[in-house]
Amino acid sequence: MPDPAASRSTALQGLLSRHSVGPRWLTEPAPSTGQLEQAVACALRAPDHGLLVPWRAVLVPSEQRDALGERFAVFAAAVGKSADDIQRERERAAKGPMLVAWVAHIIPDIAEVPEHEQWMTVGGALTNFLNAMHLMGFGAKTLSGRKCQHPAVTEAFCAADEQLVAFICVGTPSQVGKPRCADNVAAAWSQWHGNAPA
Numbered sequence: 001m002p003d004p005a006a007s008r009s010t011a012l013q014g015l016l017s018r019h020s021v022g023p024r025w026l027t028e029p030a031p032s033t034g035q036l037e038q039a040v041a042c043a044l045r046a047p048d049h050g051l052l053v054p055w056r057a058v059l060v061p062s063e064q065r066d067a068l069g070e071r072f073a074v075f076a077a078a079v080g081k082s083a084d085d086i087q088r089e090r091e092r093a094a095k096g097p098m099l100v101a102w103v104a105h106i107i108p109d110i111a112e113v114p115e116h117e118q119w120m121t122v123g124g125a126l127t128n129f130l131n132a133m134h135l136m137g138f139g140a141k142t143l144s145g146r147k148c149q150h151p152a153v154t155e156a157f158c159a160a161d162e163q164l165v166a167f168i169c170v171g172t173p174s175q176v177g178k179p180r181c182a183d184n185v186a187a188a189w190s191q192w193h194g195n196a197p198a
């Protein structure tokens with residue numbers, strides 16, 4: 001019978017060891033459809049006030065990468081990039097074994113669930129997705145840039161009331177990554193010393 005304390009410790013070590021792996025260091029295999037679904041299921045476990053699910057994930061299949069690359073190129077040309085940079089931007093769409101677009105759908109004017117709370121859920125879901133991929137042995141990195149706000153790219157993924165947050169590249173890490181810089185835990189929390197109203 002599995003030892004629950006050992007499982008908890010393994011889960012915590014998994015969370016503590018997550019780090020991003022850039023597309024250059026990602027190789028095949030990509031996650032299977034089942035593994036992608038499992039990561040999305042974990043994303044759905046993010047805290048979500050009102051259960052609005054203000055996000056969705058869109059897989060960009062391999063056969064659509066060229067079409068996405070053309071959209072990246074239209075963006076790059078529109079913002080005045082050089083021919084070389086336009087080509088570099090076009091090629092970005094082909095990088096990494098799996099590419100997932102993260103789309104937010106924030107509903108304004110909900111008194112009980114202001115927009116910042118919905119954004120928290122979008123970020124929490126993305127983080128759960130990244131952690132799930134990491135725990136399954138995959139590497140991933142979230143990448144956005146100005147193109148995620150340009151119509152040439154956004155209109156491919158978003159309805160008028162949606163926003164393209166970023167793309168997530170996922171695959172198998174080709175090498176063991178460098179450890180991240182040490183986290184400053186002490187700076188990230190404090191204790192309230194009381195401040196009763198006058």
Ligand SMILES: Cc1cc2nc3c(=O)[nH]c(=O)nc-3n(C[C@H](O)[C@H](O)[C@H](O)COP(=O)(O)O)c2cc1C
Pocket residue numbers: 018019020021141142143144145165166180
């Ligand atoms: C929504 C979002 C968009 C991001 N866009 C970029 C990006 O365009 N370029 C980049 O280098 N890092 C980007 N990052 C940061 C990286 O994904 C990564 O988190 C950062 O390099 C820190 O690495 P770590 O995840 O290992 O801490 C983005 C992160 C988020 C959450």
